[in-house]
Structure formats: C-alpha cells, structure tokens
Amino acid sequence: MSFDILLKGGVLPDGTHADIGLSGGEIAAVEAGIAAEAGETIDVSGHLVSPPFVDPHFHMDATLSYGRPRINASGTLLEGIALWGELKPVQTEEEIAARALDYCDWAASMGLLAIRSHVDTSDEDGLKGVRALLSVREQIRDYIDLQLVAFPQDGLYRAPNARKCTLEALDMGVDVVGGIPHFERTMADGRASVTELCEIAAARGLRVDMHCDESDDPQSRHIEQLVYETQRLGLHGRVAGSHLTSMHSMDNYYVSKLLPLMAEAQVAAIPNPLINITLQGRHDSYPKRRGMTRVREMLAHGIRVGFGQDCVLDPWYSLGTADLLDVAFMALHVGQMTSPAEMRRCYDMVTSESAAILGLDGYGLHKGAAASLVVLDASDPVEAIRLRADRLLVISKGQVIARRAKTPMQLTLPGRQKAIDRRF
Numbered sequence: 001m002s003f004d005i006l007l008k009g010g011v012l013p014d015g016t017h018a019d020i021g022l023s024g025g026e027i028a029a030v031e032a033g034i035a036a037e038a039g040e041t042i043d044v045s046g047h048l049v050s051p052p053f054v055d056p057h058f059h060m061d062a063t064l065s066y067g068r069p070r071i072n073a074s075g076t077l078l079e080g081i082a083l084w085g086e087l088k089p090v091q092t093e094e095e096i097a098a099r100a101l102d103y104c105d106w107a108a109s110m111g112l113l114a115i116r117s118h119v120d121t122s123d124e125d126g127l128k129g130v131r132a133l134l135s136v137r138e139q140i141r142d143y144i145d146l147q148l149v150a151f152p153q154d155g156l157y158r159a160p161n162a163r164k165c166t167l168e169a170l171d172m173g174v175d176v177v178g179g180i181p182h183f184e185r186t187m188a189d190g191r192a193s194v195t196e197l198c199e200i201a202a203a204r205g206l207r208v209d210m211h212c213d214e215s216d217d218p219q220s221r222h223i224e225q226l227v228y229e230t231q232r233l234g235l236h237g238r239v240a241g242s243h244l245t246s247m248h249s250m251d252n253y254y255v256s257k258l259l260p261l262m263a264e265a266q267v268a269a270i271p272n273p274l275i276n277i278t279l280q281g282r283h284d285s286y287p288k289r290r291g292m293t294r295v296r297e298m299l300a301h302g303i304r305v306g307f308g309q310d311c312v313l314d315p316w317y318s319l320g321t322a323d324l325l326d327v328a329f330m331a332l333h334v335g336q337m338t339s340p341a342e343m344r345r346c347y348d349m350v351t352s353e354s355a356a357i358l359g360l361d362g363y364g365l366h367k368g369a370a371a372s373l374v375v376l377d378a379s380d381p382v383e384a385i386r387l388r389a390d391r392l393l394v395i396s397k398g399q400v401i402a403r404r405a406k407t408p409m410q411l412t413l414p415g416r417q418k419a420i421d422r423r424f
C-alpha cells in the first residue's frame with residue numbers, strides 16, 4: 001500500500017499515538033507503526049494531530065475593516081452598529097471580497113478550515129456583501145468550507161428591505177437562515193420574526209442560526225420561541241441560537257424550565273466568548289455581569305455547544321487573529337471550566353462540536369474522513385489551549401496548505417543557555 005502523504009508519530013486528541021496515511025483526499029489509515037511508501041513522509045513525532053478548527057460564528061463581510069471609516073472609540077455594541085452603518089455604503093463588493101480572502105489566508109495558516117459566516121442581508125445596496133462572499137466561497141472551496149447565513153442585521157421587519165433581500169440571498173445560494181429577533185422593534189415583532197424565518201428554513205430544507213437575545217435583558221426570551229418553532233416544525237438538530245447572552249441574566253427558575261426544552265428540540269448554542277465578554281455588561285456598574293451564556297449548565301443538559309469567534313478587526317472588535325485557541329482560552333476562563341475534563345471539552349467546542357453544528361460531512365480523523373488536519377506544537381488539546389500552540393502543518397482535502405519549522409526561542413543567559421518552548 002502506498003499513500004500520498006504519511007504522517008509518522010503523531011498524538012491524536014484522545015491521547016492515542018498513531019501514524020496517519022492520506023490518499024486521494026481521504027484518510028486511508030490511522031494506526032500505529034505504518035510501514036508503507038508515500039509521496040511524502042512527514043515526521044510529526046510527539047505533536048498533537050487534530051481535526052481542523054471550526055468557527056461556527058463569524059462576520060466575513062466586516063472582517064479586517066478596522067479603521068474604516070474610523071475606529072470604534074468606545075468599543076460598545078451600539079457604536080459598532082453605528083460604525084457598520086457608516087461603512088456599508090462606502091465599501092465596494094471588490095473590497096469586501098479582497099478583505100475576506102485575506103482573512104481566509106489567516107484562517108488557512110491557523111488550521112481553521114470550516115467557517116460559518118453571517119452576511120448582512122439588510123443593506124439596500126444590491127446585496128453586495130452576499131455577492132462578494134458567494135464568490136469567495138467558490139474561490140476557497142478547495143481548502144476552506146465556508147457556510148453563509150442570510151442575516152437581516154438591521155432587523156427583518158425593522159429595516160425596509162431586509163425581508164425581501166433575505167429571501168433573495170437564499171435564492172442566490174446562501175446556505176442558512178439567520179435573524180436578530182432582539183433587535184426588532186418589539187418583543188412581539190421579534191417572536192414573529194423567529195416564526196417566519198423558521199418557516200422559511202423548513203420550507204427550503206435549510207438550517208437556522210439566529211443571533212438570539214444578545215443583550216443583558218433577562219426578559220429577552222426569543223430563545224424560547226426559537227426552541228418552540230424548532231419543535232413545531234421538526235427542525236431538530238438543525239437550529240442554533242448564537243450568543244444567548246440574556247440567559248446569563250435570566251431568572252434561575254425560568255432557566256431550569258428552558259434548558260430541558262432546548263435539549264428536547266436539539267437546539268445548539270453558539271457563545272462567542274471574546275466578543276461577549278467585551279460587549280455585555282456595559283450598562284452595569286459593580287458587580288458587573290459577564291456576558292456569557294450558561295455553558296456548563298447546557299452541557300450538563302446534553303445541549304450541543306460550539307464556541308465562535310464572531311469578529312476580527314471590525315466595527316465591533318479591535319483584536320483577533322483567526323485563532324480558535326484564543327476563543328477556547330477565553331471561554332475556559334469566563335466559563336470557569338477549569339477541571340481537566342472541562343478544559344478538554346473546550347477543545348471539542350472549537351473543533352468537533354462546532355463541526356456537528358455546521359453538519360460538516362467527512363469531518364474527523366477516522367478512516368474515510370476528509371484528509372484535513374492540523375499539526376500543533378503541543379502534546380495534547382489542553383496544552384494546545386494553554387500555549388495557543390503554533391501550527392506546524394496544515395493539510396486540507398489532501399493538500400499541504402501551510403507549514404512552518406519549529407523554531408524555539410534560544411535563551412542566552414549565562415549558565416541557562418537552552419531552547420525554550422514552554423511545553424510541559
């Protein structure tokens with residue numbers, strides 16, 4: 001037997017030591033001590049070999065626009081929304097596509113090989129963001145799976161053309177139905193938007209992913225309607241609520257009713273810890289609420305959770321590096337998920353759990369899966385989070401798309417001259 005590529009000596013996320021043979025764009029063998037010919041044999045001894053990182057929540061139409069036309073001085077959600085309103089009319093389709101492609105280069109270099117991006121469908125300018133990202137989705141399809149969500153960002157009913165443009169975007173090939181019920185004019189409008197958007201998804205056989213209750217308002221309960229519609233329309237396992245930050249502030253008794261209903265309808269949750277921790281609680285003095293939903297409690301109820309990045313260098317967030325390990329690191333801290341099992345779970349929530357939310361085919365490191373993986377300068381998933389470990393090799397769909405040599409810092413102190421890489 002011969003392989004296109006053979007990786008020797010890697011450590012899988014479950015701690016197993018195994019060689020991995022890749023052939024014809026698929027994983028052809030995962031076992032210890034493979035002795036076979038290969039087009040290229042790569043020594044990955046002692047390094048974590050992981051399935052790719054998956055970002056279940058991103059905004060690629062806004063990314064890398066930091067400073068255009070000005071920066072968000074306060075860093076608040078409301079100034080971010082105002083700034084996006086200023087940027088939308090002045091940015092061109094070409095500009096959006098070029099920035100998105102630059103971002104995808106960053107993502108590829110970080111082993112981030114599947115991204116669900118919302119795209120604004122409430123602009124009144126001929127859906128230029130949708131056209132730009134549909135074109136980018138085609139250009140990167142050989143190395144990144146990009147799933148697009150039709151997102152009426154200014155409100156399905158609140159913005160004049162949003163309903164029409166959202167339907168048009170879905171006709172053009174956008175994959176998922178989005179929404180923003182807490183931004184509609186009234187709670188009643190928000191509820192109605194959830195119902196209508198879920199019905200649209202059911203009729204078209206599409207998944208749903210809504211920005212849902214992204215506020216500190218304990219009375220913002222659109223998640224309840226989203227769960228109800230999922231149940232009513234039989235959309236089990238195909239619906240996600242993004243952010244769900246109001247759940248942080250909700251009455252505990254009410255949450256004890258809500259969590260089992262989410263589990264029953266198999267509605268997934270997508271917290272975005274980097275952005276939630278910076279945007280929420282801005283109206284509080286002290287004590288100041290932390291803007292993350294109840295991840296531990298969700299996991300205890302069997303609710304699927306995937307962590308998203310949301311923003312990189314855009315009107316809402318002035319930082320970001322396309323590193324899902326930053327996301328897991330923040331989630332672990334804010335969510336106080338510090339037991340060994342919980343830290344390990346945080347890694348799943350930026351890889352396999354998010355892949356399941358996206359419904360990705362062929363994801364994983366088993367025989368027959370797509371030949372997509374990332375090799376990290378770490379021994380295991382928790383160490384990868386601790387170090388925000390360097391990526392040494394990225395393979396997508398059978399092709400090596402990024403690689404670097406391991407180059408540890410050399411200490412030059414007298415008597416302590418050695419290489420330091422902070423692995424433990």
Ligand SMILES: [Zn+2]
Pocket residue numbers: 057058059118211310
């Ligand atoms: Zn978002």
